[in-house]
Amino acid sequence: MTTPSTVHIPVLPEEVIDSMQPAPGHIVVDGTLGGAGHTLRLLAKVGESGRVIAFDRDPGPVEEASEKIDDPRLTLIHANYADIPEHLHALGIDHVDSILLDLGLSSDQLEDRDRGFSYQSDGTLDLRFNPLAGEAAWKLVNRLSEKHLADLIYQFGEERLSRRIARKIVAARQDAPIRTSIELAQLVRRCVPRSKNHSIDPATRTFQALRIAVNEELKWLSVAMERLPKVLAVGGRISVISFHSLEDRIVKHSLAQPAMNAGFDLKVLTRKPIMASPEELDSNPRSRSAKMRVAERVA
Numbered sequence: 001m002t003t004p005s006t007v008h009i010p011v012l013p014e015e016v017i018d019s020m021q022p023a024p025g026h027i028v029v030d031g032t033l034g035g036a037g038h039t040l041r042l043l044a045k046v047g048e049s050g051r052v053i054a055f056d057r058d059p060g061p062v063e064e065a066s067e068k069i070d071d072p073r074l075t076l077i078h079a080n081y082a083d084i085p086e087h088l089h090a091l092g093i094d095h096v097d098s099i100l101l102d103l104g105l106s107s108d109q110l111e112d113r114d115r116g117f118s119y120q121s122d123g124t125l126d127l128r129f130n131p132l133a134g135e136a137a138w139k140l141v142n143r144l145s146e147k148h149l150a151d152l153i154y155q156f157g158e159e160r161l162s163r164r165i166a167r168k169i170v171a172a173r174q175d176a177p178i179r180t181s182i183e184l185a186q187l188v189r190r191c192v193p194r195s196k197n198h199s200i201d202p203a204t205r206t207f208q209a210l211r212i213a214v215n216e217e218l219k220w221l222s223v224a225m226e227r228l229p230k231v232l233a234v235g236g237r238i239s240v241i242s243f244h245s246l247e248d249r250i251v252k253h254s255l256a257q258p259a260m261n262a263g264f265d266l267k268v269l270t271r272k273p274i275m276a277s278p279e280e281l282d283s284n285p286r287s288r289s290a291k292m293r294v295a296e297r298v299a
């Protein structure tokens, strides 16, 4: 077996294993395969008779892992994590022992210039996790009204200067459509002052907003948080790693208060979210905004 050629470093690697408690014979779900870092660690814990079922909405990681990881205990599925229950059902599985969601995008996606996730990229401003479905961000940016763009950037990017940015976008696209990530990033940088210590690119919040919009990320996260605990066995664990406050709010709320008629009860095991250790922060800057919340299904 070779390992996938990923540049992605999994966040909270030890903490994920501690929280999910994978053991020999377990059936474990990784809802966000990415570079397979967590998947491989989970596989190492489930023994000969265990199983890992890993999902990704992006066909790329699924293809890469299926070429590189030859392990009969691993099942790879190109699908949205919100649809995990249907896929488990099709595999004849009623309940699993643990589920992981490691939200957002991987460093592999960020580094692929054709995807447009990097603000430095002169590739097309696409931003879709699944390039085979949905509307690319550049089309959205050239189609929406100024008001709609401003609302979207405010709501999904929590960007105070959303109106100014939307006005600039609409003015710029009157000359020529916006096509690349670098074009949009430069336009936003002209509207938003740099943060004091220059740690955050001024385009960050606008890109976050567009990415959330084109992928309907918050909608699918809410759906998943409502549906996934149902496929956990009693005593099974769900661990969710989020990277910004909009995601974390949904995770925290859904774990603490499952819908009245959800048909399951959860015990939250993390009063405060688990965050990266100073050592991890040093070696993996991406871990700085990671927050993991964990819950256990109770009878």
Ligand SMILES: C[S@@+](CC[C@H](N)C(=O)[O-])C[C@H]1O[C@@H](n2cnc3c(N)ncnc32)[C@H](O)[C@@H]1O
Pocket (backbone or CB within 6 Å): 008, 009, 010, 011, 031, 032, 033, 034, 035, 036, 037, 038, 039, 055, 056, 057, 058, 061, 079, 080, 081, 082, 102, 103, 104, 105, 106, 129, 220
């Ligand atoms: C942070 S990366 C996961 C990294 C992975 N844990 C590792 O160790 O390499 C997140 C992955 O989730 C995928 N993803 C995002 N939204 C998804 C969804 N709704 N359903 C399934 N996969 C999704 C992305 O395509 C990306 O590959």
